[in-house]
Amino acid sequence: MRTRLGIKIHSILEHYFPERRVFLKSDNDTRFIRLRPGTQLVAFSGAALLVAWSIVATAIILMDSIGSGNFREQAKRDQRTYQARLNDLSYQRDTRATEALAAQERFNAALKQISVMQSELLQSETRRRELETGIDVIQNTLRDTMQQREAARLQLAELEGNLAEGGTGVVQTAASSAPMEFLADALARTAKERDQVIADAEESLLQADRMQQEIALMREQNDTIFRQLEQAMTVSVAPLDKMFRSAGMPTDRILETVRRGYSGQGGPLAPLSFTTRGEEPSADTMRANRLLNQMDRLNLYRIAAQKAPFANPVKDAFRFTSKFGFRRDPKTGGRRMHSGVDFAAGLGTPLYATADGVVTHSGWQSGYGRLVKIQHEFGIETRYAHMSRLRVKVGQRVSRGQRIGDMGASGRVTGVHLHYEVRVGGKAVNPMIYIKAANDVF
Numbered sequence: 001m002r003t004r005l006g007i008k009i010h011s012i013l014e015h016y017f018p019e020r021r022v023f024l025k026s027d028n029d030t031r032f033i034r035l036r037p038g039t040q041l042v043a044f045s046g047a048a049l050l051v052a053w054s055i056v057a058t059a060i061i062l063m064d065s066i067g068s069g070n071f072r073e074q075a076k077r078d079q080r081t082y083q084a085r086l087n088d089l090s091y092q093r094d095t096r097a098t099e100a101l102a103a104q105e106r107f108n109a110a111l112k113q114i115s116v117m118q119s120e121l122l123q124s125e126t127r128r129r130e131l132e133t134g135i136d137v138i139q140n141t142l143r144d145t146m147q148q149r150e151a152a153r154l155q156l157a158e159l160e161g162n163l164a165e166g167g168t169g170v171v172q173t174a175a176s177s178a179p180m181e182f183l184a185d186a187l188a189r190t191a192k193e194r195d196q197v198i199a200d201a202e203e204s205l206l207q208a209d210r211m212q213q214e215i216a217l218m219r220e221q222n223d224t225i226f227r228q229l230e231q232a233m234t235v236s237v238a239p240l241d242k243m244f245r246s247a248g249m250p251t252d253r254i255l256e257t258v259r260r261g262y263s264g265q266g267g268p269l270a271p272l273s274f275t276t277r278g279e280e281p282s283a284d285t286m287r288a289n290r291l292l293n294q295m296d297r298l299n300l301y302r303i304a305a306q307k308a309p310f311a312n313p314v315k316d317a318f319r320f321t322s323k324f325g326f327r328r329d330p331k332t333g334g335r336r337m338h339s340g341v342d343f344a345a346g347l348g349t350p351l352y353a354t355a356d357g358v359v360t361h362s363g364w365q366s367g368y369g370r371l372v373k374i375q376h377e378f379g380i381e382t383r384y385a386h387m388s389r390l391r392v393k394v395g396q397r398v399s400r401g402q403r404i405g406d407m408g409a410s411g412r413v414t415g416v417h418l419h420y421e422v423r424v425g426g427k428a429v430n431p432m433i434y435i436k437a438a439n440d441v442f
Helices: 002-016 037-165 169-179 178-244 251-261 285-308 432-437
Strands: 022-023 032-034 319-322 323-330 335-340 341-342 350-352 359-367 369-373 382-390 403-407 417-424 428-431
Touching: 002 037, 022 369, 032 037, 037 319, 178 285, 251 285, 359 382, 369 403, 382 428
Parallel strands: none
Antiparallel strands: 022 032, 319 341, 323 335, 341 417, 350 403, 359 369, 369 382, 382 403, 382 417, 417 428
């Protein structure tokens, strides 16, 4: 069976690949190489495989080239989209910065208006007390004048009765005590005083009516001033209160902490007191004191806002390159916790303190590179890492907006940027909570 099959296969190969001879001729001899059908089949198969491999490889290279071109086009489209998004975010950031500046200007204007209104309120209260005192004096004078007029009227009636009797004894007594001319003069003076008293009384009544109208007008003006002040306090205090609550900070405890640090008494915000007679305070007095308490609360909010990290550490143009939370580590590729946010800008970009505080570290720290740590009130600490230059020293007290260093690429980084952290009680929190909370205020 094998012999027949072999013979059949050999015949088929002979049909397609007949035996060939390749002659090699030299100067002295002629030789030939016999190519059997099997050898030709092997050579043909090798050549076919080589051609097939070349075709497949060429197709793969061509497809890869086409795919690479599509990928580059897609990358360019993504880059254009990303750039447009960055431009939009930059425009939105500039718009928010403009709105924050306008809000700060409105806030300062409201404070100035509140100061002016407070001065006007105190002046109007002083004027009202003066008018009330004047009315009391006029009323007392009027009562005395009425009593004198009544006494003069009785005296005149008595003298007229004595004259009307016409008795001899009375005439002789009067003649002996005083001449008739003196009596006539006394009667004329009495009548003149009576007329003057009546005129003074009428003038006093008119003046009292005018004073009552002035007091009513002044009370209306005071009520208008009170309403404007109350509206200004509401507009000023509400955004600050919302800002602290959005940042997760307990406002009552924060304000109490600030109040303990600024506990001096007296000054323009002392409670109003318009009487020393132990009387119950009036409605206007209580209203004014409530306004002063709100102004004190506004001032405490202003102080607290300076001590909490609501500001942005970078004022020049920048972009966010990494947010707070778990991310892919740019060095190892593993998943790690990123305890801050990254701001990317040019080398040497100025960096600023985001709140008042004291520098507790200014130097090199592994991983962070050149690092500045600032301790603030309320148990808050901020960190500014990877700097190229440090501009503060340990123990130095810094203010919000003060330049503390320059952006760089020191430490464990892949490029120039600022790594900014906020820690509360030693635990890292998202710094964007504070920055976003202040967007509508500053």
